[in-house]
Amino acid sequence: MRFDYDTSYADAQRLLRHWPGRIAYAALAALLLAGPLVLPKFFIGEAAATFIACIMALGLMVLTGFTGQVSLGHAAFVAIGAYAEIGLLDAGLPFPLALPVAGAIAGLAGLLIGLPAIRVSGLYLAMVTLAFALVVEQAVGRWKSVTGGYDGAQVPDARLFGANIGGLVPFYYVCLAVLVLALLALINLTRGYVGRAFVGIRDSEAAAHALGIWVSGYKVLAFGISAAITGLGGALLAHQVQYVTPDVFSLNLSMQLVLMVVVGGLGSLRGAVLGAVLIGLLPTAISRLKALLPAVAAAQFGLETFIFGLVLAGFVLFEPSGLNGRWIKLRSFFEAFPLYRRRTFVRGKAYASSERHR
Amino acid sequence: MSLLQLDGVSLRVGGLTAVREVSVAVPQGEIFAIIGPNGAGKTSLFNIITRVFAPSAGRVLVAGQDITAVPRHHVVRHGIARTFQNIELFDAATVLQNLLLGRHRFPHGGFTAQFAWTPAVRRAEIASRAAVERTIDRLELSAYRNAPVGGLPYGVRKVVELGRALATEPRLLLLDEPASGLNPEETRDLAFWIEDIRAELGITVVMVEHDMSLVSAVADRVMCMSMGEVLATGTAAEVQADPAVIAAYLGT
Numbered sequence: 328m329r330f331d332y333d334t335s336y337a338d339a340q341r342l343l344r345h346w347p348g349r350i351a352y353a354a355l356a357a358l359l360l361a362g363p364l365v366l367p368k369f370f371i372g373e374a375a376a377t378f379i380a381c382i383m384a385l386g387l388m389v390l391t392g393f394t395g396q397v398s399l400g401h402a403a404f405v406a407i408g409a410y411a412e413i414g415l416l417d418a419g420l421p422f423p424l425a426l427p428v429a430g431a432i433a434g435l436a437g438l439l440i441g442l443p444a445i446r447v448s449g450l451y452l453a454m455v456t457l458a459f460a461l462v463v464e465q466a467v468g469r470w471k472s473v474t475g476g477y478d479g480a481q482v483p484d485a486r487l488f489g490a491n492i493g494g495l496v497p498f499y500y501v502c503l504a505v506l507v508l509a510l511l512a513l514i515n516l517t518r519g520y521v522g523r524a525f526v527g528i529r530d531s532e533a534a535a536h537a538l539g540i541w542v543s544g545y546k547v548l549a550f551g552i553s554a555a556i557t558g559l560g561g562a563l564l565a566h567q568v569q570y571v572t573p574d575v576f577s578l579n580l581s582m583q584l585v586l587m588v589v590v591g592g593l594g595s596l597r598g599a600v601l602g603a604v605l606i607g608l609l610p611t612a613i614s615r616l617k618a619l620l621p622a623v624a625a626a627q628f629g630l631e632t633f634i635f636g637l638v639l640a641g642f643v644l645f646e647p648s649g650l651n652g653r654w655i656k657l658r659s660f661f662e663a664f665p666l667y668r669r670r671t672f673v674r675g676k677a678y679a680s681s682e683r684h685r
Numbered sequence: 686m687s688l689l690q691l692d693g694v695s696l697r698v699g700g701l702t703a704v705r706e707v708s709v710a711v712p713q714g715e716i717f718a719i720i721g722p723n724g725a726g727k728t729s730l731f732n733i734i735t736r737v738f739a740p741s742a743g744r745v746l747v748a749g750q751d752i753t754a755v756p757r758h759h760v761v762r763h764g765i766a767r768t769f770q771n772i773e774l775f776d777a778a779t780v781l782q783n784l785l786l787g788r789h790r791f792p793h794g795g796f797t798a799q800f801a802w803t804p805a806v807r808r809a810e811i812a813s814r815a816a817v818e819r820t821i822d823r824l825e826l827s828a829y830r831n832a833p834v835g836g837l838p839y840g841v842r843k844v845v846e847l848g849r850a851l852a853t854e855p856r857l858l859l860l861d862e863p864a865s866g867l868n869p870e871e872t873r874d875l876a877f878w879i880e881d882i883r884a885e886l887g888i889t890v891v892m893v894e895h896d897m898s899l900v901s902a903v904a905d906r907v908m909c910m911s912m913g914e915v916l917a918t919g920t921a922a923e924v925q926a927d928p929a930v931i932a933a934y935l936g937t
């Protein structure tokens with residue numbers, strides 16, 4: 328059993344307040360840092376890809392999880408980030424500069440699409456973002472002079488102080504570093520007034536207005552930040568795949584990102600990371616599983632899609648708060664041991680609010 | 686000069702006139718109650734003051750300043766805070782976070798500084814927290830500080846909403862049916878707090894309320910509306926004795 332006693336308001340702001348948490352994160356950091364030294368090559372690449380997936384999912388989480396705006400078109404921002412990275416490197420910008428600028432360009436695109444998109448919400452917003460992604464996909468395919476079209480484009484090497492850091496092991500560390508920085512920045516953003524305003528807009532626009540939150544401004548801002556982070560992931564993805572074609576940024580990628588944030592648990596950055604790890608590793612797991620399945624089942628077309636669907640349906644039905652919700656329950660089980668009550672997480676009566684009085 | 690002044694305010698929604706040429710002046714420090722049967726236009730009046738709706742005619746003045754055309758999210762800067770008839774809380778957030786959202790209009794150390802959680806941001810957060818804790822103490826919410834509001838009992842949710850409005854440090858507090866759904870004990874607490882808010886914080890209170898015992902207990906003046914029009918204004922006893930008011934309530 329543990330109780331928190333704050334002796335000052337500064338105490339309450341600290342991120343890792345307890346020894347078990349500090350030790351766990353220190354162990355995780357050690358594992359991640361030592362990983363490339365012990366892992367086989369295949370898994371190093373796989374881990375880097377997972378870090379990139381985490382970054383992209385974090386971007387979408389800001390938008391969908393915090394402000395409650397659905398986007399079915401986030402692959403578009405991945406594409407913009409990736410092609411911006413290629414363009415900037417081609418233009419001679421050094422890699423450490425090109426990466427954040429590529430993210431910023433994707434962020435600008437996010438602001439631009441956010442401006443019209445915030446006029447609609449829910450299903451209509453989903454349609455608008457979907458349409459935007461289709462337009463970007465087409466544009467990328469046709470605009471040959473810039474993107475190389477369907478033939479694809481070669482991604483220049485990532486160089487830091489003259490050394491190529493595109494190799495398997497250095498690139499692993501680059502992706503890890505960007506992920507940690509993005510995560511820290513978003514943790515800070517979401518625990519301050521901006522994050523609170525985002526959540527406020529999601530839960531009650533009427534109250535948000537009344538408290539002085541510029542609702543449409545913050546919605547656009549969320550689009551911009553979200554697109555910038557996802558675009559940053561896109562820029563890294565370009566280096567990961569080394570040769571970029573438009574089909575990398577298909578609808579399928581957008582859907583996987585949505586799957587990651589929903590399965591991870593909307594409204595939590597930890598959820599985005601957990602969801603991205605699970606969904607990112609699923610294809611590999613499925614292909615390993617295939618070897619064990621009887622030939623008839625393994626050869627079935629669409630097995631992967633089927634399992635993705637199954638995972639989503641399972642979470643929506645049995646754990647709507649996602650992997651993060653499961654995590655919190657486990658943690659409080661150990662913290663409150665032996666006093667854990669299931670009922671702690673059963674939500675009380677929900678009160679309906681009507682449209683009329685807003 | 687009165688703190689809140691409405692000059693011939695009207696609101697038409699569709700073919701219906703929800704508010705018809707309402708003029709009223711509420712001086713600084715008054716507790717002013719608005720009563721009236723359902724659909725009288727009481728909430729609509731609040732929605733006009735807080736810029737949810739633009740009035741089709743008339744002006745709204747706060748401390749002499751015309752706020753009829755300010756953006757909706759600037760209303761709070763003029764020192765106006767409100768609660769909603771159907772509680773509008775941020776359900777997934779804790780009581781503390783809900784109240785901290787009330788501090789949105791105060792400085793928070795700059796936007797880009799947020800990403801790095803600089804000392805300036807840290808200081809601003811501590812200042813917000815300290816301010817919010819004063820409200821938590823005043824309204825006896827400390828037992829619920831870290832509970833998500835979605836699961837709290839109805840009466841507590843109403844108090845949290847009042848607390849969030851107070852956290853904005855308003856001059857004028859608009860309460861839309863604060864006692865509806867409360868038990869007698871909670872209503873007594875509320876009456877005490879309303880008087881306390883006025884006496885200690887100097888906040889002017891305008892409240893829409895059906896519970897006449899609460900209205901008689903705390904309100905200096907009462908205005909009765911029906912069908913968008915003002916029927917009578919005066920003390921609780923005067924208004925209750927007014928023939929037009931009695932007729933409106935009896936539905937003749």
Ligand SMILES: Nc1ncnc2c1ncn2[C@@H]1O[C@H](COP(=O)(O)OP(=O)(O)OP(=O)(O)O)[C@@H](O)[C@H]1O
Binds near residue numbers: 698721727729
């Ligand atoms: N957004 C709106 N759209 C259409 N009609 C509206 C709207 N808002 C208010 N009305 C109408 O305006 C009239 C006044 O409504 P209002 O909510 O102000 O009444 P009220 O006095 O607060 O009533 P109650 O005691 O039921 O809360 C009603 O006839 C209502 O149907």
Ligand SMILES: [Mg+2]
Binds near residue numbers: 727728729770
């Ligand atoms: Mg009403």
